[in-house]
Amino acid sequence: MKNLKGFEEFLFLFLLLWGGVMNHAFPQIKIKSKDVDDLEKVKQLKHDLRELKEDILSYAPSDCNSGKLNRLRIRIYKFSRMELCNEFFITDGNKKYVCLNSVLFNRSYYNSLQCVLHSIAHSFCHLKDDIAEEAFCEFVSYSILKEFTNNRGKIFSRKIIRSAMNNSPTAYNIFYRAAKKLEKKSEGIMLELNSKAKNRKISKKKERRIFYKLVKFKKFGEDISDDIPELEKGFRKI
Secondary structure, three states, X not given: OHHHHHHHHHHHHHHHHHHHHHHOOOOEEEEOHHHOOOHHHHHHHHHHHHHOHHHHHHOOOOOOOHHHHHOOEEEEEOOOOOOOOOEEEEEEOOEEEEEEEHHHHHXXXXXXXXXXXXXXXXXXXXXXXXXXXXXXXXXXXXXXXXXXXXHHOHHHHHHHHHHHHHOOOHHHHHHHHHHHHHHHHOOOHHHHHHHHHHXXXXXXXXXXXXHHHHHOOOOOOOOOOOOOOOOOOOOEEO
16 A cells, blocks of 8 residues: 555656646747637647757757757737837746747748747857847758758748748848858858857857858848737737
């Protein structure tokens, strides 16, 4: 009887701990229900991101592990009209949020997936220059999306990538092409630059100099609107 009681206690603790892990498993997605048209698409996003977890980590530096990715909070809601982008990454204390505009999500699933992957990449990007950072995140998001959609054939994959780029701001397409040019000259350079930035082995000035030659921008910066809702209350967990 003692052994049985001990087993029951062990099982209870195991299930309690397992429940805690599952509640914080990647990806943590919450939505504003009134803003999202199709819950099945949200479930599909959750499924696809879970499948892509190892692929995402393969582009992350050594200081980003499974636990850090698990703690990311993805929020889907209708952005303010003052917001110029369809996604953004923001830190609030020790909480990190990936925010996606539900207007885009309702309209285009794969474009939304690319945006979410872009924001996730911001969570482990150490590059300080704005252009270098955006180029890195575009490179990571499109690389993962391309690998993911290739499973359905190259024609389908090219169609998805083309659609995502057509719906992306011109500047971001320039950043992505700049990253691809660097990768063509030296494969793996984008991850290497991020690793160097993490270890403080490259200056912001040098980052800017590398990318300025390719994008011809004097400076770049997009401000996030101040009209950001409270990102915990009013959201439904999926």
